[in-house]
Amino acid sequence: MxxxxxxxxxxxxxxxxxxxxxxxxxxxxxxxxxxxxxxxxxxxxxxxxxxxxxxxxxxxxxxxxxxxxxxxxxxxxxxxxxxxxxxxxxxxxxxxxxxxPLAGQTLRQLMASDLARLYPLAAKLGTFLATMHDKGVHFHSLHSGNVLLMPNSEFGLIDVSDMTIYPWSLMCATRIRSFVRLGKYHEEMVVLDKAFWQAAMQGYQQASAKAARCVPSILASIDYLQSR
Missing domain, CATH: 3.30.200 (Phosphorylase Kinase; domain 1)
Known part of the structure; x- marks a missing residue:
């Protein structure tokens, strides 16, 4: 390499x-x-x-x-x-x-055209994000336009110039910052309601034992962003 x-x-x-x-x-x-x-x-x-x-x-x-x-x-x-x-x-x-490019549709595209398809994949999205964080990836441009759902129903990342990859899993504060960045797009936070994010966080927590203590703070941040 x-x-x-x-x-x-x-x-x-x-x-x-x-x-x-x-x-x-x-x-x-x-x-x-x-x-x-x-x-x-x-x-x-x-x-x-x-x-x-x-x-x-x-x-x-x-x-x-x-x-x-x-x-x-x-x-x-x-x-x-x-x-x-x-x-x-x-x-x-x-x-x-x-x-x-990767084949597939971004979360933003699905939210605009096929939201019903996205909801059953909430836990899987949480698993993908937890795996990414456990592998030390802090994606500074994490938003729905940069996460792609591929034809095999797996997730991938695009527009990857702005990230830091650490040799250790992310700390809670960094994980929370990753989700707070999603709040930049408030209209999207509202489209994906509390039930979606709770399911996503269930997948996130199940995929990463290290993430368990972070999930309450992440959910609190998401609740705040949705209520602004």
């Missing part, structure tokens, strides 16, 4: 990027330009633009973090995307990855 983490990035020229935009489908963009492009073969190009002249991302790019985290998650048997290529753009500090 060490060799893979030091894989050199390739130059993605402006001309090649424009060609990718023309031939592919722009999924996400902002005032600075395209951010995510679906390529004709089904892979995705994700662009990370450095926001500041002096930034840690210029020393160790977001694209390389994305690559590193995907490799580490795979080593931990946590389903995620497969990165195929690393790029640096002509503009200083801008980087990109091409990755093979």
């Amino acid at each position: 060490l060799n893979l983490l030091h894989t050199p990035s390739q130059l993605l020229t402006d001309e090649r990027l424009q060609q990718m935009c023309r031939e592919g489908n722009i999924i996400e963009q902002d005032p600075r330009g395209p951010k995510v492009i679906q390529l004709p073969d089904g892979d995705f190009l994700k662009i990370f633009r450095a926001r500041r002249v002096f930034s840690g991302a210029r020393l160790y790019s977001h694209a390389r973090r994305f690559y590193r985290n995907a490799l580490r998650l795979q080593a931990l048997d946590i389903p995620t995307v497969t990165v195929k290529s690393l790029y640096h753009l002509s503009h200083s500090g801008h980087t990109a990855v091409v990755y093979q």
Whole structure:
């Protein structure tokens, strides 16, 4: 894995990027330009633009973090995307990855279109999150748009550039922070009611003996977020 983490990035020229935009489908963009492009073969190009002249991302790019985290998650048997290529753009500090996506639907998509399918999977979602936390994964961008339900009814993670993976299981305070991040999207906390989260926490607790003392505090945090 060490060799893979030091894989050199390739130059993605402006001309090649424009060609990718023309031939592919722009999924996400902002005032600075395209951010995510679906390529004709089904892979995705994700662009990370450095926001500041002096930034840690210029020393160790977001694209390389994305690559590193995907490799580490795979080593931990946590389903995620497969990165195929690393790029640096002509503009200083801008980087990109091409990755093979996971098949499936995000929790956010299911909440909008097929909520009934999600409720029976609440305990399984709790088990997935407990397993992730027991393996030391603190996903700083944990929200319903980054957790995917795959066709085999297992869960996986996408958009994985922003996480810390510790060599020990997460402490209670860190586990609670992971769930509190979900409260950023209050409308989603309301859609998934107390019964859903109680079932999820039953699965969470059953999957992790270390999590038992954390569950009451996690549920209290969720109750507070839903009642705001």
